[in-house]
Amino acid sequence: MLIPKASASHSLIALRPLSSSPPSTTLLSSLLQQKLGAYSSSSSLNPSVRWRHGNQKRRMASAPAAAAAAAGASARKLENPDELIDSVETFIFDCDGVVWKGDKLIAGVPETLDMLRSKGKRLVFITNNSTKSRKQYGKKFDTLGLKVSEEEIFASSFAAAAYLKSIDFPRDKKVYVIGEDGILKELELAGFQYFGGPADGEKKVELKPGFLMEHDKDVGAVVVGFDRYFNYYKIQYGTLCIRENPRCLFIATNCDAVTHLTDAQEWAGGGSMVGAIRGSTQKEPLVVGKPSTFMMDYLSHKFGILKSQICMVGDRLDTDILFGQNGGCKTLLVLSGVTSLQMLQSQSNSIQPDFYTNKISDFLRLKAAAV
Secondary structure (H helix, E strand, O other): OEEOOOOOOOOOEOOEEOOOOOOOOOOHHHHOOOEOOOOOOOOOOOHHHEOOOOOOOOOOOOOOHHHHHHHOOOOEEOOOHHHHHOOOOEEEEEOEOOOEEOOEEOOOHHHHHHHHHHOOOEEEEEEOOOOOOHHHHHHHHHHOOOOOOHHHEEEHHHHHHHHHHHOOOOOOOEEEEEOOHHHHHHHHHHOOEEEEHHHHOOOOOOOOOOOOOOOOOOEEEEEEOOOOOOOHHHHHHHHHHHHHOOOOEEEEOOOOOEEOOOOOOOEEOHHHHHHHHHHHHOOOOEEOOOOOOHHHHHHHHHHOOOHHHEEEEEOOHHHHHHHHHHOOOEEEEEOOOOOOHHHHOOOOOOOOOOEEEOOOOHHHHHHHHHO
């Protein structure tokens, strides 16, 4: 069962597990039923745990007690990789800034992943980038020469569809998408009605006296992700659905401030699109990507992983590391992406991972040095 937790430091909605005990053998769909919307199933969930959605404000937990305690200590530089490798069963890797930058593989990644697999470690890859589906990400891994199965990949595009399934979102309702092809493909695979996305990228609003923009009254959820085709039409359409359609859900795949579209510089991330809709609706989104624990809970139940036996490896403090800490996992920060050593050690930074290193190939370099 999941419960929301309030925090004054963040204004987004996330999900926090009641405990990190091993999952039961029941199906994930019944374990992750969450009635944040008005939609509920009379048979699959006890009425006592159904939640109302609307004017009630639920705020995202920035860090549970375990994460807060971790923030009180400085991160240790990774000197003995075996100490970490031997202490966990599963490694969850962020992708952008950890495995690749843009379309370029970070040096030493294939050898490192092979070494971890040879030691019997489970590898999972999670990305907040919603522009691709799991299948499309599988092709990217393949193009980069990495043998990764679709079952090992979890993108926030998939998380949005998985969340809607977990709350029994009505099949007669529609989803309006402010985002790209990845979200559309995952919604289609999940069997939901959807529209929007890149197709609305060329649409314009004719601002003339008396103009009234119509919208589909059957839209029950607006999903917002990174969108290179973002425009005023989409802002207004999504705003109308959320504000005027009763109990319409506002779901964000992530709220990342920046992303790595190329390896040359940082680019405005999905948080800029989500921020526009938040501003126009004056409502907070439900975030299914990192640092929300929805995907962590999903993975834990799907694979039967004890969370204390997981290490989250990422390049961002406010998403990857917080995601791991919120889930009760060990955390390793790599300095190959967004976060620099200066940022990590800044007095203003309160998020401290268990370990940090330059890049994940340091697993191999440090092991070789030890020999």
